[in-house]
Amino acid sequence: MANILAFGDSNTWGLIPGTKERYPWGIRWTSLVQEELSDDRIIENGLCGRTTVFEDQLRPFRKGSDILPLLIESNYPLDAAIIMLGTNDCKKIFNANSHTIGKGLELCLDELEKYISPDKILVVSPIKLGSEVYIPEKDPEFDKGSIETSKNLKREYEKIAKRRGNQFLAASDFADPSSVDDEHMDEEGHKNLSVAILSKLQEMKSA
Template structure:
């Protein structure tokens, strides 16, 4: 069975806004895809880690650099496609990354995946935007106003990186937005919209 890897952070894991739990399997965008593609002979591999960055060490949540986990999939049997969505945690105020630095981080992740899967089978997603008030104490003070601006700049940075590397590209922010509960994570409807956009993109690219 051909395998599709979904590699990301808490919005791939399926964190419920304002909570510490995750959505049920078939509520998450990965599970929605699973329900559709399994009858077609594909398996969805979920690898979402809360707090995961591209290549940057977060002192508050160490050992969550995405690039360090990519090599685990080098020997994955029948790995067919990679869906890569990281960058939100790279915007945290403690890291002080510019959009360009985050773009460099996603490029390094792509390069690591390209060691064992062709770039045309990598779908790079720029993440959903952070809400304007995500930094408030009742939401996620790990971010600040600059984080919001940085998040908004990632779409075009990622688009350019994907084009340079020969990957597919999709801007998650074109199809969905964070829940108003925490202005950071997808609502139930957001997972539906994102799954639909990814499914359409992979189908158009001939990967499904």
């Protein structure tokens, strides 16, 4: 049995758009992937607000690069990993462009690659933010610039994965944010992403 870490933010945790609730097992993408992997184990580790390297003074313990060493050690051994981060890095408080966010991703990959072969790490660029994500009724921690930055993460992450020898998949090719909050996937998005990730994992396993 292979142990596969799924490391991400609220779209890995399974936040229901417009709420603080979580999609149940059988709806969120991590569980759908697990149900198809009878011989392998998905270790779910999504956290709302998680970033690659940025400290959020309003929400502590969200810095991905800091927590990864502990997660890797506590779940040892790990055979593969899926990492999908970057949406929260687009918040206006961090003032980071896609290149800077990519550097943060690489620090996370550095930690994973201490224990996992680069070709067994699936880098997933996140879904794009919707056009009204920043309005008061949705998430004003973002602004118009955040939307553009989120669109650029696919190209940046793909470039990084190719250079480092990681696998790559763009969540934005398979899922869009719900119109409810312009930030999180709906049930269909989780289903579509799960199919794409499952296919990629099977490809990685047979390689």
